[in-house]
Amino acid sequence: MAGSSFGTLFRFTSWGESHGPAIGCVVDGTPSRIALSEADIQVWMDKRRPGQSRFVTQRQEPDTVKILSGVFEGVTTGTPIALHIDNVDQRSRDYGDIKDQFRPSHADYTYFKKYGVRDYRGGGRQSARETAVRVAAGAIARKILGDGVTIRGAVIQIGTEKIDRATWDWDATADNPFWCPDRQAVQRWEGYLDDVRKRGSSCGAVIEVVASGVPVGLGEPVYDKLDADLAKALMSINAVKGVEIGDGFATAAMSGEQNADEMRMKDGHPTFLSNHAGGILGGISTGQDIVCRLAVKPTSSILSTVRSVDRFGNDVELRTKGRHDPCVGIRATPVAEAMIACVLADHLLRHRAQCG
Amino acid sequence: MAGSSFGTLFRFTSWGESHGPAIGCVVDGTPSRIALSEADIQVWMDKRRPGQSRFVTQRQEPDTVKILSGVFEGVTTGTPIALHIDNVDQRSRDYGDIKDQFRPSHADYTYFKKYGVRDYRGGGRQSARETAVRVAAGAIARKILGDGVTIRGAVIQIGTEKIDRATWDWDATADNPFWCPDRQAVQRWEGYLDDVRKRGSSCGAVIEVVASGVPVGLGEPVYDKLDADLAKALMSINAVKGVEIGDGFATAAMSGEQNADEMRMKDGHPTFLSNHAGGILGGISTGQDIVCRLAVKPTSSILSTVRSVDRFGNDVELRTKGRHDPCVGIRATPVAEAMIACVLADHLLRHRAQCG
């Protein structure tokens, strides 16, 4: 109830601060007899890991995941799975200056007002470091969903730079440091982001995630609609300011005729002739691709001097030191994928309970 | 867990189908000794009530709310409050035709696939009729928040028609059937929507809701962030396809400098010099206005003939009879306000528990 747990039947509870000894989570609700190893999780951790290109934070964290419980002789036992990730590259000295100051657009002010105390080192609990455990939990969620479900994310806008959807190629996302699905845009984006980085500035991004192979029927009307839970999952990621399902905000300008996803029988199965809905109707999955988009605001830590106040009520000018991502949207991509996996796994179990 | 409850400490559980005898909800968690009468709720119901202009459904429902428990001698007792609304203008005969057919973009197909059975009369549980109880629960939430908190919604786009923010006037929203805050746009919108209506078509909308007077500190990091819960609340409303907080998707194209909400002391209090964040940082309210936007897709029921399938696996052509709103976005406005009130009341109680 204090906000550190996510999900209902597939549920993870996380803990840890940016500069504490470790971070981790407990994953409860995983069905038994699923093959699971640390390597199964590590592959997804490596995708989010910092320090892998000049476009992300230079903090060096191997993000090695240890499984401390819930797996015996290579399979899950149905009991809670504890995941543990040591923090190894804290540099808390970088943060002494902001001990009593509130960095604009960070959560320093709100944490302090809410709790009357805060761990200021690297942002403490508000740091995006927390998102590592989401990726770890997401790896287990993917195991529950099975190989038939594919969840893939791409960055479709970075600052003012967009992609050309006509040349979308999922394979391309693995070949560049931006998860960009448009090979022709990569070089342009590199130049753009190098410029942002060198100026000590930052930029936002838009991410699109598509889940394919999701069975029809997931989602619980009327308040735990699948899209409602996806919106919560994505909006809970640091720096996210907007979420769309299917055609999203564009539907406002559409007519009922344009927006209708008509149906026809094909090979004996009902099929949709379009997917404006993004794979969800009435809060329940249709069996089509589930399409989500999220907007990530520019990294709040910038090298420019900004105006703020301190906890003693003084006006101050401050400049954020420490290491950070020029565009946090990049590393948010595997996090968004993971959260969608968690929501789908949760709703799969919920569906089994009532309708299985 | 089956999706009919919303909230945690301030929590309502709803029930009822479009063409059943009644709809209602149980509101649990209301603090005791709050003055509450049926009239306090009715005023908000009347704002959402159908049949009030030619731009909304012609179904005539007085939506009279009865309080069946939890209030004694004019004040809440701390026990659950049961709210009951009779359905009086069902015309189930209108729906016999679609008993076995799936209306495109409605949830007929997904409900049937999920449950193996469905109440087809007026959409049953998937109908927007359900949203009446959200407004009733929201009225109680407003009482918990108190007079210091104001939650107001406006339609800022209807189909392809937008407003001019320079002439925004909150008072204007009460003077036209669209909750339009721009008086100069009203006549233009009337013409636009009359055209849509006469063609038997429909259009979408964008709604903006602003909550003022919200105290700093509401929201539970990291998964129950205030914006995450708002996103879920809004995305759970029928036909909503997108949600933004503060500058939303526009932040993707902004720099860290542009997006920063700098601070200065003013009259002895920390104040923000801008509100790109929409009143929430790190998932916790800042004390500034909370600004949300939501996109509502065009009403799925249109008079055009569309292609679909039936439950027996046949291709069909169908045309939706029954009464419906040419733009459901209009009546979604008081619903969105109510859901935001519920989220805020819930987080106020959660804040009290841990930090009070």
Next chain:
Amino acid sequence: MAGSSFGTLFRFTSWGESHGPAIGCVVDGTPSRIALSEADIQVWMDKRRPGQSRFVTQRQEPDTVKILSGVFEGVTTGTPIALHIDNVDQRSRDYGDIKDQFRPSHADYTYFKKYGVRDYRGGGRQSARETAVRVAAGAIARKILGDGVTIRGAVIQIGTEKIDRATWDWDATADNPFWCPDRQAVQRWEGYLDDVRKRGSSCGAVIEVVASGVPVGLGEPVYDKLDADLAKALMSINAVKGVEIGDGFATAAMSGEQNADEMRMKDGHPTFLSNHAGGILGGISTGQDIVCRLAVKPTSSILSTVRSVDRFGNDVELRTKGRHDPCVGIRATPVAEAMIACVLADHLLRHRAQCG
């Protein structure tokens, strides 16, 4: 979170006061396509109904249950089921005297201290009238469990009178007003209870409930063990002060050898040679009979004058008017059965989700 909901996946949320217009509940999580009618529920209501013998309260309530949602054409639809019971025999005038006084052993004092206000008419929300909705919800739970599961309760002690287990006959429970399974004890109990009643006194009781046919595997280690949830369910019933599973408190004096339920293969199936455990090991059902006992304290309302205080801080002497049961344990029997049904149905769905 304010305590008006019970269960997780099979969950009911109740409302209503003793002397309000009605009481009821919303049952969420019922699987779809289960045949359900009001008559299916009424049969259990009638078992608990007041006014049926001189040994229970003379309040005349038909306890007619109306289903307002969630059932269509005779089967459940998977959407919430609203159950509504009108109160028809309130006599609030009986309670004016205790408006400002706290009846000993009732919850008048604690409700007033907790909430600062109370509906004193017939005890308001603290009244055992609330238990009627538990029986209604339990009827739906039984439908989920199916015909293979039988849940039967018996009163095995009433005041100082006990039964002889050697002559236990389940059929006998239907033939006397005490749910007594020992025909030889009935006449003795009648005399005993007539004496209690005529003196305006009251007595307690011990109830035993046995659930047969429960599949092996229900229960969620380690905090939601099946026995833990049963204990909560039974202890939540008005006036209950003790709960036992299997041999209960008697196990304290047993040796490990005496308490062991040994196993042997029989007809190809593992079977237990005894059932000291009461059908639950490690919080998970074994497939044997689940055996629970609960102690019900004597009715707090008695005709003797007792010492108390009023809300203004004065010493008072009071005598409880109104109608009441000389032994509330009698009518608690169908309530206990119903609560056990609800716990089992909930755990059946939970088991399906993770292990199904």
Next chain:
Amino acid sequence: MAGSSFGTLFRFTSWGESHGPAIGCVVDGTPSRIALSEADIQVWMDKRRPGQSRFVTQRQEPDTVKILSGVFEGVTTGTPIALHIDNVDQRSRDYGDIKDQFRPSHADYTYFKKYGVRDYRGGGRQSARETAVRVAAGAIARKILGDGVTIRGAVIQIGTEKIDRATWDWDATADNPFWCPDRQAVQRWEGYLDDVRKRGSSCGAVIEVVASGVPVGLGEPVYDKLDADLAKALMSINAVKGVEIGDGFATAAMSGEQNADEMRMKDGHPTFLSNHAGGILGGISTGQDIVCRLAVKPTSSILSTVRSVDRFGNDVELRTKGRHDPCVGIRATPVAEAMIACVLADHLLRHRAQCG
């Protein structure tokens, strides 16, 4: 939902198996700015620690607790507190024999039937080793409750040996290995238990726990009554088969007059003249001592050969090796205290939310 979390607002989620690398829990919901150190927790761990007398298991576990998050500069920050306890004295070789056999009265059979797989080493998740984390969480709960609340447990029966209540002395519980409050019984109990131990047998126990200084008003009617949650908490402890509040099962034989806790004003405050209710009326604390009793069955592991079956469907005779407590009731005492502390802390926060 899979049972590894306890509590609602003060909530801990635990993980770990008897012979895994470690056990631990995440405690969420602790208010900020509470002084907390590892030493504050360790003092309670040491009370439950194995290997401290010949009457408990000889497994040597220091049970050193590490705080990995949620505490900064000596105070809680309001974020989740991760507690970590390494397992250091596993001897898994002791358990190879029972890999495929079901030990009677243990949960081997039910875990295997539920999950299709089990970690048989030392009982895996079903082991009482798990209760160490309850004690750790309970230490934090006590900090929330503050110094005004005292929670003390005593063993009042061990096998067939009971205490004389007339010579009850709380201080005595710290002076003997049984938490026995009757100094005159200690030597007799030593002889009794030595005999049990030498025969390789085991015995049960009854524990009484009293919480003093609990404020009036805690508990949420009607399903989350304080006594209902206490019953669940206590019944969830390994080997517990019965729970009583106040006079418990004895109330069945009492009259309403005998059971009434009359009230009188004293020094300007309402006071009770007796405490048959055990400090709870209508599920809400009265401000009097909260009195709970629990029955613990004899340790299931005994040296006698018993009849059972194996997973392949064969009859077997087995004898449990490994180290175990001749009377698990002894070490259950600090666990019961801790669970009661957790329930009270949870309800204190819940009360603050709605009524604070």
